[in-house]
Amino acid sequence: MPANPQLDAQGRLRHLLSIEGLPRETIERILATAESFAGVTERDIKKVPLLRGKSVFNLFFEPSTRTRTTFEIAAKRLSADVINLNIALSSQTKGESLLDTVANLSAMQADIFVVRHASSGAPYLIARHVKPHEHVINAGDGRHAHPTQGLLDLYTIRHYKKDFASLTVAIVGDIAHSRVARSLIHGLNTLGAREVRVIGPQTLIPTGVEALGVRVFHDLRAGLREADVIVMLRLQNERMSGALLPSAQEYFMSYGLTPERLALAKPDAIVMHPGPMNRGVEIDSAVADGPHSVILPQVTFGIAVRMAVMSIVAGGA
Ligand code: CP
16 A cells, blocks of 8 residues: 555545545646536536446445435436445444455445445545455545545635635634544645634644644634634534533534624625534524525535546546
8 A cells, every 4th residue: 555545656546535645736636527517417417427337335334414415416427326335234233344344345346435434544444455446435434534525615615715825714613523624624725725723612622733734713703703714513422522511502602603703704704514513503593594604505516526536536537
């Protein structure tokens, strides 16, 4: 396995495991390819034949609404065959190991594995064991990375704001447990965003996070001031060990995005959220459904971005 396990010996993207370490030109190629697919998703016939005859296996060991569904739509729009493994009904429940499951699916002629797993590193483990013609795409591993979410976030920001070099991006909430935040921070820094801020209580901001190239704020009002882009995050209770916050209500009092707090950002600021959203905990409904919100367009852009990633790793684009 080379130093960057995502790239082959020629520097081409073979697997997508993390945004960290991806060259700027690779990120830009994915975004440009996604833009070309955005038109496909608006046609009457929303299909291109790039992955005809290929099989995409969706392996979601954790719940998902947006990622799993948009990967399925994206694969179908590329004319691939899609197999959604139902983990709850699979032989994982009888003690089969992750690698044995993957080996058996590989024996069914898989081409792409899309993997979500609660354990950080699970997609890397699979990538080390697949056959040379097979590709692995990380659909979220533990608190480590969610690269296609990061890419669709970058796509959304570029769609509305064009030039990263002039942007201040504020990421608010549970940074400590967020694979979305980590992936987006790496992407924003690689594309040259002017300033990336992380905002949250001390218990939800990892020590030393500044090393990722971000400015830390514990005061929401100060952190939102003059921001161009605000990314709200859910409290990821499923990854917290012990109580890190007094209560959801008190969290909202200090860190919930309300119309009054949004008014501290630039007048044309956009509000993003990867979902699932908890209204009244991290975001007020008036903001989630308001004119600054681009939360649902993010989901739509995710289809084109996932089409781009699958077609690039499989050599179709
Ligand atoms: N953003 C995201 O990963 O959502 P899902 O968990 O619904 O896939």
